[in-house]
Amino acid sequence: MNQLIDKPLSINDITTMKRKGEKISCLTAYDASFAAVIDKVGIDILLVGDSLGMVVQGYGTTIPVTIEQMVYHTQCVSRVRKRAYIIADMPFMTYSNLDDAARNAAQLLQAGGAHMVKLEGARVDCVRFLVEQGIPVCGHLGLLPQSIHQLGAYSVQGKEPEAAQKLRDDAQKLQELGAGMLVLECVPAALAKQISAELTIPVIGIGAGIGCDGQVLVLYDMLNIGVNKRPRFSKNFMTGFKCVEEAITAYHLAVKSAEFPGLEHSF
Ligand SMILES: Nc1nc(=O)c2c([nH]1)NC[C@@H]1CN(c3ccc(C(=O)N[C@@H](CCC(=O)O)C(=O)O)cc3)CN21
Ligand SMILES: CC(C)C(=O)C(=O)O
Numbered sequence: 001m002n003q004l005i006d007k008p009l010s011i012n013d014i015t016t017m018k019r020k021g022e023k024i025s026c027l028t029a030y031d032a033s034f035a036a037v038i039d040k041v042g043i044d045i046l047l048v049g050d051s052l053g054m055v056v057q058g059y060g061t062t063i064p065v066t067i068e069q070m071v072y073h074t075q076c077v078s079r080v081r082k083r084a085y086i087i088a089d090m091p092f093m094t095y096s097n098l099d100d101a102a103r104n105a106a107q108l109l110q111a112g113g114a115h116m117v118k119l120e121g122a123r124v125d126c127v128r129f130l131v132e133q134g135i136p137v138c139g140h141l142g143l144l145p146q147s148i149h150q151l152g153a154y155s156v157q158g159k160e161p162e163a164a165q166k167l168r169d170d171a172q173k174l175q176e177l178g179a180g181m182l183v184l185e186c187v188p189a190a191l192a193k194q195i196s197a198e199l200t201i202p203v204i205g206i207g208a209g210i211g212c213d214g215q216v217l218v219l220y221d222m223l224n225i226g227v228n229k230r231p232r233f234s235k236n237f238m239t240g241f242k243c244v245e246e247a248i249t250a251y252h253l254a255v256k257s258a259e260f261p262g263l264e265h266s267f
């Protein structure tokens with residue numbers, strides 16, 4: 001692992017990890033200092049998540065986050081990254097039509113330095129269009145935080161058989177349209193495992209159990225410094241460690257060895 005640490009990872013490297021059964025590690029990052037530590041430890045993917053609206057800006061949802069802010073934070077991260085693959089979230093209402101989606105995704109790649117953009121929901125036309133333009137896209141299904149005021153609560157999704165089937169169909173559709181990766185958030189572990197097995201693209205889970213190809217957590221949750229209560233599926237990795245780098249290393253190793261997430265972090 002260590003001798004490769006400075007070689008930049010491509011989407012092919014990440015997909016190869018899935019094919020070979022090597023778990024993929026991912027953490028959110030919003031600034032240069034944390035990004036440098038995460039990158040140094042060997043985490044595979046840096047996600048510049050719109051969760052920054054909650055953990056950095058102090059809002060109760062991700063909805064207020066703007067594209068300018070996402071570009072700024074993505075720049076902070078991409079300037080120092082040496083190895084990890086960088087995914088940046090498209091914020092709320094920045095992909096509600098095809099022109100906006102293309103322009104805003106281009107901002108994240110060109111000005112921000114991201115390698116891939118992530119957008120929430122089965123946005124079929126949007127994903128197809130972005131992929132046609134040569135923009136790498138990560139899907140995001142299950143709990144969609146940008147739809148919190150429709151959902152009513154940050155709760156587990158896909159529990160009913162119909163909802164589970166729709167998630168499987170949507171995941172398949174996103175892969176067919178050319179999405180290069182998929183995030184599954186807060187879905188039953190058995191369903192996430194099934195979807196991960198059905199797809200060839202890497203599936204990264206958060207609150208989605210051990211059966212996914214990789215795991216992502218919000219950095220501040222695993223460092224136990226969130227302003228909001230840590231979600232049940234997350235884990236305090238500072239326990240037993242004196243510094244951030246050790247805690248992030250512990251997370252990285254726990255993901256790679258499939259020790260995390262345990263049943264107590266799954267639905
Ligand atoms: N700090 C932070 N961590 C996250 O994981 C996260 C964010 N922010 N912001 C964007 C979304 C929102 N997410 C969340 C936020 C809260 C819960 C949560 O509190 N869940 C409760 C159960 C709630 C219910 O069932 O009604 C839990 O106890 O885990 C889950 C996912 C995941 N993402
Ligand atoms: C929780 C992850 C998947 C995310 O979208 C974010 O950090 O914004």
Ligand SMILES: [Mg+2]
Binds near residue numbers: 049050
């Ligand atoms: Mg997000």
